[in-house]
Amino acid sequence: MNFSIVPAHLAVKAMRDNGYKNAAYAIAELMDNAIQAGAKNVELLCAEQTTPLAQRTRRRVHQIAVLDDASGMDKDTLRIALQFGNGTRLEEANQTGIGRFGMGLPASSISQCQKVEVWSWQGGLANAIYTYLDLGEIASQKLTEVPEPIAKAIPKLWKKVGNEWGESGTLVVWSILDRLMWKTAATIIDNSEFVIGRMYRRFLKKDQVRIRMAAFDIDRPENVTVDEWAKPNDPGYLSTGTSTPAPWDERPMFEKWGGEDGYEVTHKIEFRSQQHPVKIRYSVAKEEARQGTNPGSRDYGKHAAKNEGLSVVRAGRELELDDGWADPSEARDRWWGIEVEFPPALDEIFGVTNNKQHAHGLSELAKLDLDNLLKDGRSLGELREQLDDDEDPRAPLIEIAHQIQKTRNVLRRLLRAQTASEDRRDRTRHPDPNSPESRATEITRHRQEEGHEGQSDAGEQLPADQRQSQIEGELTSLGMPAAAAKELAATTVSDGLKYVFAEADLESMAFFSVKQRGGSIIITLNTSHPAFGSLVEVLEKDATGEDDASLRERLTTAAGGLKLVLMAWARYEDEQPDGPRRNQAQETRADWGRLARQFLNKDS
Known part of the structure; x- marks a missing residue:
């Protein structure tokens, strides 16, 4: 009889509901691993299959793969990578990059599929080793530990459709996609490009990594239906060469707010006897972007609406776009951008979840009316002291949240004035x-x-x-x-x-x-x-x-x-x-x- 505190076959089943918002965020976990391991090229490959349905046929995604040309893994590292809660970066000294929690590969995979297979190689494709996880085998308790990696050739299918096969690298393949929200390759790629382009905008902008997205027919792999490269998606709209619709793809749609000196504000948070910087950046739409009748209904206005909220960035990679800082009834909120960036050393303070999708410590402060808490002459320092006395983990973030709230309100008033100016212009014309x-x-x-x-x-x-x-x-x-x-x-x-x-x-x-x-x-x-x-x-x-x-x-x-x-x-x-x-x-x-x-x- 098994007297484990948590039986493995039941625990893994429960872990399928691990909070990944959709396939794009789960795929991003695999890309995190690749980029952290030094990948210069990452490919999202979607294999579609045509299946009969009554009097017609339909195309559905059959398998999804992520290929990279990073450093690859040896047998021990590959086996550890498929363990839940294990990894090579769990020690605090190693927690400086975008990876950390030892949950990414297995947790993201089982959130979308029942079977994940991994090939990894060092010193050429001929040295590829292979192992897998299969939820069916885990449920029947046939599989009780990660299988020891074996030498196994990479399937010809993936060799045909993948472009960047380096001397070292990793291929992760998902199959039995029973929890996939998007059913077609085009939908997966469209949604993934928007989210992944935003998450890795820094890496893409600096050419530190290229991300290819391709779809093909699994029975005729030469029939490639989608083949494109992810573009940066900057929610602050200060970059060029982005996915923003014309005319703002090649020039910034927003401008820095606060001037060159005030654009970036740095706070210092002391944690475990060390000082860590937290940087906040602000931007606001240019007046010309909001001119004319209903700019929010234009392609670039709709693009901005999908990027509404506070961009929370950790180690150069966006954790989330927290819409709790925006008002869904206020259309003007799409026209400001606020980004807060912090190092992994502050994960505990910010309340970063193990799927790297949420910083709940900061997010909870969005709901507080800090101006109301500071009335009657109460200072921000006094409020901080009270939170410290109550052992509230959000205490170190109170100054940051207050500045974000105040500046967001200023930007809202500035945008309101912009709207009034445009109304006045219309009255001037008529x-x-x-x-x-x-x-x-x-x-x-x-x-x-x-x-x-x-x-x-x-x-x-x-x-x-x-x-x-x-x-x-x-x-x-x-x-x-x-x-x-x-x-x-x-x-x-x-x-x-x-x-x-x-x-x-x-x-x-x-x-x-x-x-x-x-x-x-x-x-x-x-x-x-x-x-x-x-x-x-x-x-x-x-x-x-x-x-x-x-x-x-x-x-x-x-x-x-x-x-x-x-x-x-x-x-x-x-x-x-x-x-x-x-x-x-x-x-x-x-x-x-x-x-x-x-x-x-x-x-x-």
Whole structure:
């Protein structure tokens, strides 16, 4: 009778549900092994077979192989490679590359198939050795340990379809593919290229490895139906020569955020008496990538939607694209990129799973509202101390998560301003004489005729180019893209408008600011104020997206009404004489904004 703590045949059956998201991630485990062993070429080979089905036939993947030209394995190493939880890199000193857990080859294989066969060679193909795992034999307890490798020639089928047969290398073949989600070779390759291109983008970009993906007919191997090379897939969209659809395949679709110096932020985490760097990189879509009608529906917009989230990179290889940091209801989240990179020494801190698909320690922090936890004067250090006292393993990551959250919110506001700029451009191309700005300008002219003077009025006497320059300079300083600021300033002056609306993240408790530039009054809505999300965004977004014409008209009227109220206050403030009355009006605006924040903030 077997009294093992975990009977092997039952344990292996349970291990089939080991969390691999799909075949692409399982295949990536095999590629990890190849790249770690020094492969310059890796090939994904899909063998299809035509099978009859009623009155027609269908093609289905029959076998999958991964071939590499790495260093190959001797008998002992090959046997260890097929053991669960064993490997050559389990010692901490060896944990510096993309491999680590000793689970990759067997665990990834049985997640997709019932039988995995491995050939490996050193010093030429004639020296190939072979062993295998078969779940059927393990279940019947016929196979109780990894078979001792034997000399065995590589099948002619794989020799015909493989291109890169080095003096050393490894061939892994999956058969009896009972858990494969994708049934055709084209689907497997398409999905694998996107995921694998993203995982190994650094290696592909630097030409450290080439990854070929090919499909063929198992009965006629000369009939190759797919044959292509994986391209880098950069979710930060800062690279060239990528899989991004034209015109952004050969030029970056995003730009670095924070400038060359601020683009990469490095944190230090102390773990086991050593300092380890964690690097965070930010990017945001170029304005031209988001111009035009609904850029998200274009091929490159759809590509960006599939790359939405926080890219978590370990040892140069992406672990996952964590979509917990993005909002599925916010289409603009596809237009920013954030990447966090850490070394394998911090696996325990980040909570890296043994299938190298998830860093749950960091991911859990995405769900925390850190700004709310830091209210009432509580510092980030104090929060860290509390987590340390509670022996919370996430404590060392709290500063990193907080910076990611804050910067992500800034990028969202920047993208919101981009959208507003494009909306303004559209209105410029199709000016509305009945717009709130036009109506407020007309009323202001009447007040001027009645003798009511505003501080801004003197600026109307300046030359047109000087007025435009002042307005443009103010809009640019608020973060509006230069081209949009220039166009809006020109329209304001040429149309004789008194009022200009802008949006920015103001370092103020006020809902909006009022400034006089070039004879006009610039009203800047504070995107960080809760009234912006509760009123401005809701009215403008729903007004443009609502299908019901009657409701759309009411929302548009409400949005215009809000603007008119704000312009009325701006003119009231503009007409106050310098001195106590003017100062009081400005202070009242700030106090009212502070009180409105308290009323609207759900966490107050």
